[in-house]
Amino acid sequence: MSDDRPDVAGAGMSRAMRQLWGRREDGRRGPKPAMSVRAIAVEAVALADAEGLDAVTMAALASRLGFTTMSLYRYVESRQDLLEVMVDEAVGPPPTLNRRRGWRGQIEEWAGAEAAQFFAHPWVFAVQTGAPPVGPNLVGWMEAGFAALNRTRLGPQEVASSLLTVDGYVRSNVQLALQFAVPGAAERWATQLRSVLDPDAMPTVRIVLDSGALEDGSVSTEPEESAEFGFGLGLVLDGIERIAARTQRH
Amino acid sequence: MSDDRPDVAGAGMSRAMRQLWGRREDGRRGPKPAMSVRAIAVEAVALADAEGLDAVTMAALASRLGFTTMSLYRYVESRQDLLEVMVDEAVGPPPTLNRRRGWRGQIEEWAGAEAAQFFAHPWVFAVQTGAPPVGPNLVGWMEAGFAALNRTRLGPQEVASSLLTVDGYVRSNVQLALQFAVPGAAERWATQLRSVLDPDAMPTVRIVLDSGALEDGSVSTEPEESAEFGFGLGLVLDGIERIAARTQRH
DNA sequence: AGCACACTGTTTATCTTGTACACAGATCAT
DNA sequence: ATGATCTGTGTACAAGATAAACAGTGTGCT
Numbered sequence: 023m024s025d026d027r028p029d030v031a032g033a034g035m036s037r038a039m040r041q042l043w044g045r046r047e048d049g050r051r052g053p054k055p056a057m058s059v060r061a062i063a064v065e066a067v068a069l070a071d072a073e074g075l076d077a078v079t080m081a082a083l084a085s086r087l088g089f090t091t092m093s094l095y096r097y098v099e100s101r102q103d104l105l106e107v108m109v110d111e112a113v114g115p116p117p118t119l120n121r122r123r124g125w126r127g128q129i130e131e132w133a134g135a136e137a138a139q140f141f142a143h144p145w146v147f148a149v150q151t152g153a154p155p156v157g158p159n160l161v162g163w164m165e166a167g168f169a170a171l172n173r174t175r176l177g178p179q180e181v182a183s184s185l186l187t188v189d190g191y192v193r194s195n196v197q198l199a200l201q202f203a204v205p206g207a208a209e210r211w212a213t214q215l216r217s218v219l220d221p222d223a224m225p226t227v228r229i230v231l232d233s234g235a236l237e238d239g240s241v242s243t244e245p246e247e248s249a250e251f252g253f254g255l256g257l258v259l260d261g262i263e264r265i266a267a268r269t270q271r272h
Numbered sequence: 273m274s275d276d277r278p279d280v281a282g283a284g285m286s287r288a289m290r291q292l293w294g295r296r297e298d299g300r301r302g303p304k305p306a307m308s309v310r311a312i313a314v315e316a317v318a319l320a321d322a323e324g325l326d327a328v329t330m331a332a333l334a335s336r337l338g339f340t341t342m343s344l345y346r347y348v349e350s351r352q353d354l355l356e357v358m359v360d361e362a363v364g365p366p367p368t369l370n371r372r373r374g375w376r377g378q379i380e381e382w383a384g385a386e387a388a389q390f391f392a393h394p395w396v397f398a399v400q401t402g403a404p405p406v407g408p409n410l411v412g413w414m415e416a417g418f419a420a421l422n423r424t425r426l427g428p429q430e431v432a433s434s435l436l437t438v439d440g441y442v443r444s445n446v447q448l449a450l451q452f453a454v455p456g457a458a459e460r461w462a463t464q465l466r467s468v469l470d471p472d473a474m475p476t477v478r479i480v481l482d483s484g485a486l487e488d489g490s491v492s493t494e495p496e497e498s499a500e501f502g503f504g505l506g507l508v509l510d511g512i513e514r515i516a517a518r519t520q521r522h
Numbered sequence: 523a524g525c526a527c528a529c530t531g532t533t534t535a536t537c538t539t540g541t542a543c544a545c546a547g548a549t550c551a552t
Numbered sequence: 553a554t555g556a557t558c559t560g561t562g563t564a565c566a567a568g569a570t571a572a573a574c575a576g577t578g579t580g581c582t
Contacts, residue, residue: 033463033464033467034460034463034464035464035468040468043468045468147400148400150397150398151451152451153451153454153457153461154448154451154452154457154458154461156461156464156465156468161465161469161474161477162474164477165473165474165475165476165477168476168477168479168480169475169476172476172479177483177485178479178480178483178485179483179485180503181480181485182485182486183500183503183504184504184507186444186445186448186504187441187444187445187504187507187508189444190440190441190443190444190445190448191437191440191441191444193440193444194436194437194439194440194441194443194444195436195437195440198404198436198440201401201402201403201404202404204403207403207404208404210284211403211404211406213283213284214283214284214285214406215406215411217283218285218290218293218295218406219411223415224411224412224415225415225419226415226418226419226422227411227414227415227418229418229422229428230418230428230431230432233427233428233429235427235428235429235431235432236432250433253430253433253515254433254434254436254437256511256515257434257437257508257511257512257514257515258437258507258508258511259511260510260511260514261506261507261508261509261510261511262507264507264510265503265506265507
């Protein structure tokens with residue numbers, strides 16, 4: 023199997039991933055494939071958007087595409103493989119950042135765009151990735167983010183850490199916002215807690231709860247416009263800025 | 273069913289959660305339960321630690337406990353319910369923060385302790401929670417974190433946001449570290465990318481990759497001791513500190 | 523004391539899903 | 553041409569969550 027040759031492009035990836043990177047396969051005998059990994063991914067994403075990730079069964083997806091269940095396995099090694107391809111498709115190509123803005127503005131753009139993607143495809147959070155991502159789109163986002171941060175004085179090490187921090191911030195923020203996005207979810211949660219909380223044992227939670235800080239409007243359902251989002255991101259960027267100011271390039 | 277009375281303690285939670293909060297059930301007829309939610313959770317956590325989350329099937333868990341599969345459903349409403357209970361058990365009770373340290377030191381403690389828990393129970397990340405968490409331990413961690421941040425001049429709203437940011441940072445950082453923790457994973461990942469990357473299209477990724485910033489040692493496998501971890505956390509705390517310095521209490 | 527009911531753990535059965543395997547036809551290298 | 557290879561298909565199975573009905577158990581009420 024030439025697929026396993028370690029020196030070939032895309033070694034170690036699934037066949038699907040390799041196809042996403044546009045790598046040609048070796049032997050081109052047999053009938054031409056009637057589908058493509060990308061087309062499958064697009065349909066799968068649409069299905070997940072419409073009915074949730076659980077609705078994306080191999081059978082349902084295949085049926086939507088007008089093929090049999092097993093035909094999918096010619097393109098994707100397993101459901102897990104499919105999910106990873108779906109994530110790459112869902113995040114889409116990276117944004118083209120405004121060149122006239124400084125690194126900080128660009129990272130804000132980047133973070134906002136990422137948040138928007140997550141809001142558009144909430145099920146992405148439910149996909150469990152065991153290994154670091156290798157999809158072309160995800161790597162593209164990395165490139166865009168690294169490029170922006172590379173305009174600071176930070177060294178590669180710090181650039182990587184910083185982007186990771188920003189990415190982590192965006193993810194956790196959106197994830198929480200999504201949980202509160204269900205109408206009434208915040209109130210229901212607050213009510214549950216109040217009904218069970220011992221005020222003496224947990225005074226501060228009570229205070230925050232009563233302050234309404236976590237009520238419906240506060241953790242905004244919207245992506246970038248949220249004051250919440252901007253506030254926390256500001257924290258992170260302030261930190262990066264401070265480090266950048268006192269760092270020598272390595 | 274008195275379980276559904278909206279004014280009763282723990283309304284809206286699963287029976288299991290209510291039991292974790294120590295709420296007594298109403299009718300106490302019939303035979304005494306042979307197990308307890310907590311005992312089940314402990315065994316389930318042990319199983320997940322040892323063999324991964326997938327190994328935690330209702331059948332396997334029940335067998336370990338010496339009962340039939342279906343008996344578990346007397347304690348837990350569904351597998352999903354079990355998973356949520358497991359998470360609360362896995363994070364455990366919150367740390368008691370050193371009272372002599374300032375808010376910043378305490379939050380560092382808090383973050384380190386949280387990271388340690390995640391490292392000890394990596395499968396926690398694979399559990400998908402649709403709603404905000406309501407387990408007593410998780411709320412306990414909230415309390416501890418809020419209490420520390422409450423020593424700043426920040427208002428409740430900012431306190432909540434700040435802790436969320438810290439928590440998000442810890443989670444994403446540990447999650448990534450775990451992915452690179454598999455021996456050779458970082459190298460394999462770097463090799464894969466290099467073999468597929470077009471240097472012209474993605475120059476910055478190439479630079480970071482070649483800098484070794486993401487090689488095995490860099491993203492440390494260890495919790496708090498990691499320079500990585502401290503660096504990023506420092507960013508976030510710097511940000512919080514700056515805001516706190518210029519904020520009036522609301 | 524006795525009785526009815528709430529509650530326990532069990533047994534049995536079902537339904538959903540992912541996926542291995544073998545096949546028939548298509549197509550290209552030689 | 554011809555055989556190796558690749559495609560989509562049909563069949564079959566195994567794992568796993570959970571619904572339903574059941575028989576025993578202990579409590580509270582009479």
